[in-house]
Amino acid sequence: MEAFFERERSPAQQWARAVTIVVLAVLYSLGCWFVFSTTAGNWGLVWNYRMTFLSGWVLTITLAAAALVLSTLIGVIAAIARRSPFLPLRYSAVLYIETIRGLPLIVLVLAGFYGVASALRWNDRLTAGVFILSLFSGAYIAEIIRAGIESIAKSQWDSARAIGLTPLQTYRFVVFPQVLRQSLPPLAGQFSSIIKDSSLLSIIGITELTFSAQQVASATYSTLACYLPLGVCYLLLTIPVSLWTKWLESRVRYEN
């Protein structure tokens, strides 16, 4: 049994590694086979709708990319406002960050779209959806950036002041370049979250990946054959991002 334990001083045996992987693969396959055989999906029928999936997938990528850019912008502004000596600004940022982080995204999407956006006659689902998603993600990014800013040593702020930089110049030339390097791994992780969270925009009728899969499912009456590829499509996006995050983390580690 000891062979199956990986410890710092005594690594696991090679054969134990192989046995573990093989057994897990067999169990996993058996599970899948069991599910597939009982709910015989209509794979051929669903294949006809592959372009619907593809266009949904592309829209998901587009939404996530747009939301990433916008939420980074919102997050940076909120993080700076959160540290502002000007109280109305600081408290507004706290209010924003804490409210958003305390709400489930689905509530934000429903209230934001059917409540706020429609009151403002903002009827374009796509831009409203991206904005709501960015507002949500921005609050988390604000906290990532804030942690990054707080990790900058006091001596750096002192040195920046001593050479006569203004606060804005200090952020631009001294703080953000260092924050960015440190915060890139958690930001990449947040990107992965945005991709997954964008699925909730399906409830306001944006034809992204999840919405497309639901449409195909109701058209073909085959659920598993739709939702399984749906999961795979998300994994195709999130696994590379996750690997990229790990690579970024290792790079930051080696630099220090």
Next chain:
Amino acid sequence: MRIELRDVTKAFGAHRVLDRVTLDITFDHTLALVGPSGGGKSTLLRLLAGLDVPDAGTITVDGRQLGQSESELRGYRREIGVVFQAYNLFPHLTAISNVLLPLVEVHGLGPVEARTRALAILERFRLSDHAGKQPAHLSGGQRQRVAIARALAIDPRFLLLDEPTSALDPEMTAEVLDVIAELRESGKPLVLVTHEMGFARHTADLVAFVAGGGIPSCRPAAEFFNDPGMPEARRFLAKILKY
């Protein structure tokens, strides 16, 4: 250089680090601030550098009273050079970029002129080979020399150095002290917080003993080390010069 302090008080919480300090001194080259840890040396230097504002009292340097507002103080800081104990350099910038940053962004020099000036000053401190390196790839002594080069590149009115060698091993200390001694030749006034008594004795014109929230003794270096003029300073010297 002339420094006038009038009733300068600075407290952190309930602790008064400087308590109604009054002083009026004039010196040509170097003022050394010595004294026990926590006696207020570094606090005084930060006030002189315009990084902090006294709670009460006024500071006048070369006839100009230091302002209270951050923008006034920033204007003042742009004209002077400050070097801290350690971690002066921005770690994401190379040595030369560290020197270029204030030249270009604060003093508005064109890229060519800034580069020429930065290279010249690095050359002067024998740092040309290290211009393209990031701080992490420089020794502690090299880092402090780049920091001094950065402070000097803007042609400051004077230089303030806060224990510039206290984080270094003896060999590097010597290399940095050599540079500081060399600055004397360039004619820029220096104010130096230091624990290196031998260095203070050789380089300083004037030694100010900062202790207990005040400056109980301030006299020419040779005189100070012969007779600091008060028992507290005498005890301090005896302790520090014992070995």
